[in-house]
Amino acid sequence: MSMSATDRKALLSGWIKPSSDNEKDQQDRAERMVRDAIESSDAFEGSNYSIYTKGSYPNNTNVRQDSDVDVVVELRECFYWDYGSGVTPADPKVVTPYGGSWTPATWRKAVKSALVEHFGASGVDSSGEVAINISAVAGSRPSADVVPSFLYYRYDNTECTQSEQGSCVFPRSGGAKIVNWPHHQLDKGRSKNNATGGRYKDYVRALKNVENVLADDGVIDDLPSYFMECLVFNVPNSILKSGGSLDDDFRATLVELWRQLGDEDTETAMVEPNYMKWLFQGDKKWTLQDGKDLIQATWTYLDYAS
Known part of the structure; x- marks a missing residue:
């Protein structure tokens, strides 16, 4: 089928439109409902964590068919780190290891339990390797992918005084951490x-x-x-x-x-x-x-x- 420049202009003009007010509201509601679930659970009392959206919604690049909102639940009192390419720490003990009780498994379990308690077992799917999905309810809530994450640093000098801050998540079935850079993006x-x-x-x-x-x-x-x-x-x-x-x-x-x-x-x-x-x-x-x-x-x- 042939397509003229006028046809393409009309098609592109529709495709480039940003999120509607309703889609922006979905992003805000997804973050708010996850925050309510976590803050209502006693498991996180006294813990230092952050909740924020990442991906196409906050970046304003989402399109109607890609509907899930990614919500990060990031533990910040426990962080993981690596060194930049070619960097060897002057003193391996310059970074103090975490001494608390949270592990990737216990953090994911606590986040999942809080979501199940808040939304019900039928509304939560934790079978994914990374995200825990909250199903949508028409007229009530959007679907959301909740990512139980940890604060992450990449140290770029030997004294560990220069770093880039990111976020990391561990797959449900084990394996190496996955590092993301949502704030850089x-x-x-x-x-x-x-x-x-x-x-x-x-x-x-x-x-x-x-x-x-x-x-x-x-x-x-x-x-x-x-x-x-x-x-x-x-x-x-x-x-x-x-x-x-x-x-x-x-x-x-x-x-x-x-x-x-x-x-x-x-x-x-x-x-x-x-x-x-x-x-x-x-x-x-x-x-x-x-x-x-x-x-x-x-x-x-x-x-x-x-």
């Missing part, structure tokens, strides 16, 4: 969006929407919505906002992504939107080929070759 995303006059988040939402269409049609495999945010983050600001039309600059964005995905040094060049992780290194839920398939299918779907 939020800050870097806002800066890039401001520098591009809003085009960065516009095009993230557009790419997420077209991925949903392509996955629903069976053209490509379903991909994590975060992956689309990562891809667009790597497009230079000058391309995202070149002064052209919405259609022209989105086309240029796809061209640039295709170029980057085909470079020999892609795995050591493209980053996540936190500047703390490489996009295609480590254990990821996507591959380089996934990126190529997405960009090629998007190009074809929008009929840019005509």
Whole structure:
């Protein structure tokens, strides 16, 4: 089916729209209902913890089909740490180990128990490896993925006086911790969006929407919505906002992504939107080929070759 520039403009104009007031309300309600559940439990009395949303909702890159709100319940009195690349601590004892009773298993269990007590066993699914899901109730509450996490530091000098602060979570069945940088993602995303006059988040939402269409049609495999945010983050600001039309600059964005995905040094060049992780290194839920398939299918779907 052929698609004209006018058709694409209409499609893109709909795709780039940010969250509605109702979706913003879902984010606020999800955080509030999890906070109520945790604060009403005696298990956390006297503990130092923080509750906040992360991911596409606070970053304002969510689209209607990707509906779950990610809510972090982060223990802050117990923290984990690593050292930056090439950093060896001058004194291994400079960081004081935690001496309390919380462990990844007991923290997850306490969070789960508080959620079950508040929402009922039928409303809580703890079978996931990372998040505990609270099911939606129409007209009452949104669905939410609750992530029992710990404060995390990466020390970047031998004296451990310079660090980057993140968050880490341990899989339910065991294994290595998963480190995330939600506050870095939020800050870097806002800066890039401001520098591009809003085009960065516009095009993230557009790419997420077209991925949903392509996955629903069976053209490509379903991909994590975060992956689309990562891809667009790597497009230079000058391309995202070149002064052209919405259609022209989105086309240029796809061209640039295709170029980057085909470079020999892609795995050591493209980053996540936190500047703390490489996009295609480590254990990821996507591959380089996934990126190529997405960009090629998007190009074809929008009929840019005509």
